[in-house]
Amino acid sequence: DGGITQSPKYLFRKEGQNVTLSCEQNLNHDAMYWYRQDPGQGLRLIYYSQIVNDFQKGDIAEGYSVSREKKESFPLTVTSAQKNPTAFYLCASSMSLGTYSNQPQHFGDGTRLSIL
Amino acid sequence: GEDVEQSLFLSVREGDSSVINCTYTDSSSTYLYWYKQEPGAGLQLLTYIFSNMDMKQDQRLTVLLNKKDKHLSLRIADTQTGDSAIYFCAERLPGAGSYQLTFGKGTKLSVIP
Numbered sequence: 387d388g389g390i391t392q393s394p395k396y397l398f399r400k401e402g403q404n405v406t407l408s409c410e411q412n413l414n415h416d417a418m419y420w421y422r423q424d425p426g427q428g429l430r431l432i433y434y435s436q437i438v439n440d441f442q443k444g445d446i447a448e449g450y451s452v453s454r455e456k457k458e459s460f461p462l463t464v465t466s467a468q469k470n471p472t473a474f475y476l477c478a479s480s481m482s483l484g485t486y487s488n489q490p491q492h493f494g495d496g497t498r499l500s501i502l
Numbered sequence: 503g504e505d506v507e508q509s510l511f512l513s514v515r516e517g518d519s520s521v522i523n524c525t526y527t528d529s530s531s532t533y534l535y536w537y538k539q540e541p542g543a544g545l546q547l548l549t550y551i552f553s554n555m556d557m558k559q560d561q562r563l564t565v566l567l568n569k570k571d572k573h574l575s576l577r578i579a580d581t582q583t584g585d586s587a588i589y590f591c592a593e594r595l596p597g598a599g600s601y602q603l604t605f606g607k608g609t610k611l612s613v614i615p
Binding site for chain 2: 392427429431434478489493494495496
């Protein structure tokens with residue numbers, strides 16, 4: 387079945403450590419997104435990519451980095467510069483059609499990151 | 503305001519109808535979406551409505567759109583305990599970067615048996 391796979395489901399980070407969250411999709415979607423979810427905050431966009439080898443910062447990109455070397459993959463690195471990384475991280479993807487075409491975002495099951 | 507706004511909590515009895523409301527930001531939004539999130543899971547697309555429609559019905563779900571007031575609602579008929587979750591509305595704006603969605607903070611629906 388087509389879908390979005392995020393791994394790991396739970397991740398623990400030590401102080402000063404970088405960690406990478408994996409996101410893979412087999413939906414043949416051009417666009418991919420990373421969101422951070424905190425209780426009562428809804429979803430906040432970290433980074434997004436509309437095409438391979440290109441990505442843009444979202445609303446809260448500081449302390450995070452991404453790469454988009456393959457269409458299927460959009461890994462997110464939480465760097466040591468991110469001082470409050472404990473959150474639920476969601477990856478999504480969508481088609482990149484015209485402005486008036488329906489292209490909902492489809493989500494993975496998330497990765498919960500905690501600080502040791 | 504600049505935010506998509508939703509009430510944070512809603513509690514209903516099993517078998518009653520639930521109505522979740524959302525106020526979005528831009529009258530030129532093209533598509534509006536409703537997503538459901540169960541505990542510890544990602545967001546599941548429930549339904550959507552295109553901006554030139556007033557209403558859309560899909561089994562127990564009814565979406566109403568009032569463009570003049572920028573108001574969107576989701577009605578769940580015969581609410582079941584399995585409907586307990588957080589519901590997010592999201593809008594998609596036209597123009598450059600229109601792949602992005604702007605989400606509300608979510609409404610937590612609790613269904614009382």
